[in-house]
Amino acid sequence: MSDVNSSGFDTGVPNVTQTLDSSGPPTATQHERPDKSNGLEKTVVKSWKAPIGYLAFTIIALLLFVILGRDGTSTFTLSADNDLIQLPDITIAARLTGVIVTVLMALITVYAFLRVRADRHVPLWLSALLGVLFLVAFLTWVDAGASLPVQVPGLLVGTVSLSVPLIFGALGGVISERVGVVNVAIEGQLLGGAFVAAVVASITGQPLIGLAAAAIAGAAVSFVLAAFSIKYLVDQVIVGVVLNVLVIGLTNFLYSQVLSKNAELLNSPPRFDRINIPILSEIPIIGPTLFRQTIIVYLMYIAVAAVYFALFHTKWGLRVRAVGEHPQAADTVGINVNGTRFWNVLLAGAITGFGGAYFTLGSVGAFNREMTAGLGYIALAAVIFGQWDPIRATLAALLFGFASNLQNALGIIGSPVPSEFMLMLPYVLTIFAVAGLVGRSRGPAASGRPYIKS
């Protein structure tokens, strides 16, 4: 899958003719080679954004970790007390780590410059590597001389926990936008799902029924989006924004007027239990992070894989992308454009609804006013950041989740920088990333445009 995405300019947006030739990830790479053999490589636009972005990060690293470097040692705890396999704590010297990481980052930057000069793309994994290096150095820098160690398992578990609604929301956004309907209403779908899940699970006492109800609620919000944007041709962004306000208003109103007065009956949903996957959950670090979760999280893994596979390897996915890229062409070959859009927007809403259920059935345990707190917009950012690709969007959502969890973790350690700047960091990095590393984002061509059959 990294092959598809590493092609840089085509990322996430394979054009229809190309995908109609043959399906699957090899297309993009096959597509590149004939280009070069035809002597068309001169048309490849050199993008210096990635190396320049790397350079910026390297300079920050140089300033922070070397020039403003802190002496002392940092400790990383890799295992929790109840783990079967206990890993020893790792203790490293902060300044030395900073210097090594900065040098490595400089090397990566130089490599990226050379690659671009040779008209080659900078692959995604290089950015990821740079990011991980930077983070390791940063955590070391923060923890230098602190009495408490960095709890790596806690950091990662918290990341997954905070990312779940974001990932579901991003998947819903990807499907919806791929089929040609901009989904700004992720926030509303999440909030609606959370509300209905809480109420239904409280009444029935069954979290699974609550989960199903959340999907229906998400689909219901989507239904309004689909009906207004497809049938009445209202601007999709407008409907999305207004739907968010509508759902916030509705849930707030019902919460104050009904739920808070009968909290016992209507707002005390049973929560899902954590299920430990027998062997996998004992793998150090990965096990507690990924395999000691509730059923919603396992559902999420399946959803990410399923959406990726279905979108790029099935007839359904081909149709969805065709409708989102070039509805006229899709119509010509006999695809019902508006029907496809309608049902897939509903599906997107249902998937996002699961994410909403996570708030009330997975993490918090009761509905609260505006408990999604703008996460739907962050999920939208993850969709765009992930270039309308389910895997990349998931990674972007994880990044946001990690970032918001980072300050929780650092708050415990006691960070040398004011907490507000820690909180700000993920958003600053995102802007850097969007401006520098990702480059010009190009969504599905027909996304946001209603299709009027002539």
Place this chain on the structure above:
Amino acid sequence: MSDTAVASPAASGASGSGNSDSGSAGSQAVPLAPKSNQVLRDIMGGSVVISILAVVLALVVGGVLIALTDENVQAASGYFFSRPGDTLTAIWTAVSGAYGALFQGAIYNFGGNTFVRQIKPITDTLNFATPLIVAGLGVGLAFRAGMFNIGGQGQMLIAAACSGWVAYSFPLPYGIHLIAAVLAGIVGGAVWGGIVGVLKARTGAHEVIVTIMLNYIAFYLISYLLRTPGALQAPGSSNPKSPGDLPSAIYPDLLGSDFNLHAGLLVSIAATVFVWWLLTRSSLGFKFRAVGVNPNAARVAGINVKRTYIYVMLLSGGLVGLAGVAQVLGTVTSGFSSGIDAGIGFDAITVALLGRSRPWGIFVAGILFGAFKAGGFAMQAGQGIPVDIVLVVQSLIVLFIAAPPLVRAIFRLPTPGVAKKPKQPAPPKAPRQTPSEAVAAK
């Protein structure tokens, strides 16, 4: 000039002005009734009526919600079949009480014992409308250039901080101080918005992501400055709050100290006129609109699209910044906290949508939403109905106005411009009958 030459264009002009009158008008005696029907149909199906009906429809839905969740209605509906009148009375009491309170809180207070109290609600409405209008103008302007500015919160916060800082820390003469504070706010908002434009123009970064991220950055930046002594925090205080404005920098009251109404409203009106002029009379506004309609065509026509993005975000941020200024120099003059934006940045999106990104439309929409806000708080205080119902009604209004066909379908209104088709003899019937007749004949 011969008479005929003058007459014929006049005649054609007259017939052209009639909406769907074809040229057949001329000298032939046309029955008047259909034409007046046509006019009536256009009015009934037109945007004004649709807007009014959309408001009515939204209020009806809101009323249903209020009635459904009202405890008295629920109690009375328990014995609906023995005494249905009780339920209806309870519904009437709940809904009329709510909307009555909304009206009295927003427009005119019948219960007030002095004239000031009676007309205070309408001034409250205008007061709430002041920041909504300017922020709505900012968002709407960006919409017109095809940019989606969700960054109202951040732009307002930065603007409020800049404006508030000038307002409390530099003792300047009356007049100059106010102007300096307002300008500082505009600049703050414009810079924060301009970052988005520059990033979009230079790197192609999607403005939705950047504005959302800048909201958070502004919030944490201002929070940090507000709790840091020597930055924006009031000296000698441990609260994350700034010092109060100096009196010379506060927007003067328009109607005396009995009312909250301040000169920010005049700024909002001026801003509306400015945006109207900009969009309809200036070449820059033309570029904005051209880029908004089709950036590729605009580029081909020689418009520098990237520069246009920067300009529109600067202006948009500046206008949204004026909303932050109105908050800090008009509404909350005793020092601001990081919640000074009061969600106006997001409300502004709805205002801009309801006003269809037209300056005067936004002006009216801002006043309407200001009325809902003022009335909503009165309703919550008087009737115990959560103010959130106002959000429901507002969003439904925008939804319904955006979809005229839906409203027409609900009220069974005719579609404007489409004259009722004369009844045609259904032609498909005949051939369809033939096979069965043929069978019958056999």
